Amino acid sequence: MAEYWNIAPERKEFVESFFKDCPEPEVSLEFIITEKDFNTAGKGSAEIKNLLKRLGIDSEILRRVAVASYEAEINVAAHSVGGRMTSNVYDELIHIRFEDNGPGIADIAQAMTPGFSTADDLVREMGFGAGLGLSNIEKNSDMLHIVSERGKNTVLELMIFFG
Amino acid sequence: MAEIKSKYFHAINILTDNCTGCTACVRVCPTEAIRVRNRKAEIDPNRCIDCGNCLTVCQFHAIIPKSDSLEILQNFKHRVAIVSSSYAGQFTEDISYSAAKQALFALGFDEVFEESMVTEFMIRMIREYIRANRDKRPILSSNCPAVVRLIQVKYPSLLPNLYHQEAPMSILTRYLREKIVAEKGLQDSELGIFLIVPCVAHVTAVHQPEGAYKHLQDGAFSIGMIYGKVREYLKDAVNNPADVETYSKGLTWALSGVQAELVDCEDIRALSVNGVENVKDILSRVEDHYLDQYDYIVLRSCTNGCVGGCLNIENPFVAMSRIKKIIKEAPAREINVDPLAKLSEAGEFDVAPLQPRSIMELDKDIKNAIKKMKKINEFLIMLPGLDCSACGSPSCYALAEDIVQGKASIDDCVVLLKRHNREEADSEYNE
Numbered sequence: 091m092a093e094y095w096n097i098a099p100e101r102k103e104f105v106e107s108f109f110k111d112c113p114e115p116e117v118s119l120e121f122i123i124t125e126k127d128f129n130t131a132g133k134g135s136a137e138i139k140n141l142l143k144r145l146g147i148d149s150e151i152l153r154r155v156a157v158a159s160y161e162a163e164i165n166v167a168a169h170s171v172g173g174r175m176t177s178n179v180y181d182e183l184i185h186i187r188f189e190d191n192g193p194g195i196a197d198i199a200q201a202m203t204p205g206f207s208t209a210d211d212l213v214r215e216m217g218f219g220a221g222l223g224l225s226n227i228e229k230n231s232d233m234l235h236i237v238s239e240r241g242k243n244t245v246l247e248l249m250i251f252f253g
Numbered sequence: 254m255a256e257i258k259s260k261y262f263h264a265i266n267i268l269t270d271n272c273t274g275c276t277a278c279v280r281v282c283p284t285e286a287i288r289v290r291n292r293k294a295e296i297d298p299n300r301c302i303d304c305g306n307c308l309t310v311c312q313f314h315a316i317i318p319k320s321d322s323l324e325i326l327q328n329f330k331h332r333v334a335i336v337s338s339s340y341a342g343q344f345t346e347d348i349s350y351s352a353a354k355q356a357l358f359a360l361g362f363d364e365v366f367e368e369s370m371v372t373e374f375m376i377r378m379i380r381e382y383i384r385a386n387r388d389k390r391p392i393l394s395s396n397c398p399a400v401v402r403l404i405q406v407k408y409p410s411l412l413p414n415l416y417h418q419e420a421p422m423s424i425l426t427r428y429l430r431e432k433i434v435a436e437k438g439l440q441d442s443e444l445g446i447f448l449i450v451p452c453v454a455h456v457t458a459v460h461q462p463e464g465a466y467k468h469l470q471d472g473a474f475s476i477g478m479i480y481g482k483v484r485e486y487l488k489d490a491v492n493n494p495a496d497v498e499t500y501s502k503g504l505t506w507a508l509s510g511v512q513a514e515l516v517d518c519e520d521i522r523a524l525s526v527n528g529v530e531n532v533k534d535i536l537s538r539v540e541d542h543y544l545d546q547y548d549y550i551v552l553r554s555c556t557n558g559c560v561g562g563c564l565n566i567e568n569p570f571v572a573m574s575r576i577k578k579i580i581k582e583a584p585a586r587e588i589n590v591d592p593l594a595k596l597s598e599a600g601e602f603d604v605a606p607l608q609p610r611s612i613m614e615l616d617k618d619i620k621n622a623i624k625k626m627k628k629i630n631e632f633l634i635m636l637p638g639l640d641c642s643a644c645g646s647p648s649c650y651a652l653a654e655d656i657v658q659g660k661a662s663i664d665d666c667v668v669l670l671k672r673h674n675r676e677e678a679d680s681e682y683n684e
Contacts, residue, residue: 116626145622149409
């Protein structure tokens with residue numbers, strides 16, 4: 091099993107206590123992501139953006155959430171056999187968790203490298219698989235956590251703060 | 254209809270007597286501005302962007318366009334028409350564009366000008382603007398008033414990206430007003446400048462222009478409204494042609510695709526998008542910075558651009574084909590753009606920064622907004638999820654939101670009511 095963490099330094103303390111206390115979310119949304127279904131992949135992140143607009147979240151934060159969640163959603167559709175996306179909204183942040191049903195990432199550090207991609211021809215034909223997904227997610231989130239085991243599955247979770 | 258108070262003008266009227274409460278309009282509104290309450294449609298003026306979808310879909314003539322009456326021409330000593338480019342596509346091919354233009358004089362105009370006269374100048378201005386505003390990408394076209402209002406209500410973070418200069422018909426108005434007043438020795442109030450337009454959004458824009466610094470037009474007539482009268486005069490125009498000049502090369506303004514092609518050049522990449530649902534999709538992607546590779550995006554609410562306007566007569570594809578034919582056969586005609594360039598340099602075509610009209614937030618306070626969102630989700634679980642609109646709201650989600658905002662009740666759901674009645678009947682039977 092391999093694990094990857096990236097937390098913005100000023101959020102470290104908060105993130106640690108968050109995972110210790112596991113607070114109940116105020117609002118929760120769930121989406122099923124189907125393998126290679128690029129027609130619907132992206133709907134989940136679009137819904138999240140709509141929801142946050144209704145909460146009056148700042149447009150720059152909105153954009154970061156939209157980009158990070160879209161890339162992660164496409165990743166699940168492109169590279170896994172499918173999975174689910176759970177978005178939890180709290181007063182000060184959004185926490186989104188992507189859990190797929192396999193097959194897991196062989197080398198997370200390599201997968202994080204901009205330009206590296208294992209996308210197959212079908213995925214590339216659809217215009218995805220440029221190898222920027224994970225680094226884009228990292229760039230736009232305050233916390234990124236990936237746990238993966240080759241032959242099993244991947245769980246990616248991210249956090250973005252509203253202020 | 255209970256008039257909802259608002260500072261916003263709209264060129265759409267609901268004839269309550271004709272409204273059957275069918276909810277067809279509720280389902281096609283891109284901003285969810287319409288509700289059927291007490292079996293009658295109501296438009297929320299804060300949400301309406303004047304796209305005209307409701308008007309097109311209404312089978313009962315219950316939603317009708319507001320247009321000025323030609324009688325207002327009597328209030329002016331000198332009357333000038335500026336005709337939108339889509340007008341040229343509304344006639345059968347045996348009628349020349351110059352005859353169609355000539356017929357407009359018979360409506361009571363002393364002079365008739367065309368939007369197409371300034372197309373070339375506009376393209377030049379747009380390119381200069383794009384080059385001068387490298388920090389903003391992409392620049393979004395602002396000619397379509399429905400698109401401008403859509404951005405104000407749903408995508409306010411994109412307002413700085415809008416092309417902050419007047420549209421061609423307003424540029425022409427600014428130029429003509431000064432020129433004609435001076436030439437004819439008129440008072441400003443004696444000169445009436447009117448637009449002949451293809452859609453309700455342009456009528457609204459004349460009565461409530463966004464970001465305009467100065468008095469522009471005095472009224473707007475829709476192509477649909479004057480068409481009958483024009484037809485009466487057409488025969489005479491065809492039989493007794495006067496020497497009417499036309500600027501057909503510039504009619505490209507009515508076609509969103511061609512307009513993008515014209516702006517596109519070595520250092521400017523342009524994209525054309527039309528149809529309000531497509532526009533919404535693209536704006537959402539612009540928000541996420543997925544379309545930053547484009548320098549300019551032409552956005553039109555109607556199919557194919559202004560030829561698809563809801564107050565046109567001809568089908569948007571046929572009209573587009575006709576306009577393309579007219580352009581192809583037209584002689585090149587130069588107009589002297591120096592006075593326009595001077596006005597432009599003097600900032601006379603500038604538009605004030607456009608303000609948001611945001612409708613999206615549930616509450617000004619984020620904690621309250623989250624509370625409301627929680628309640629919405631609670632109601633959403635109860636509702637059947639059919640999005641049938643029978644309650645008068647566009648979707649189950651919209652009804653849940655309406656309930657939480659105090660504008661509807663869970664009893665409005667027809668499906669729940671039916672289930673409830675069935676359960677009651679069953680339990681009575683079992684007893």
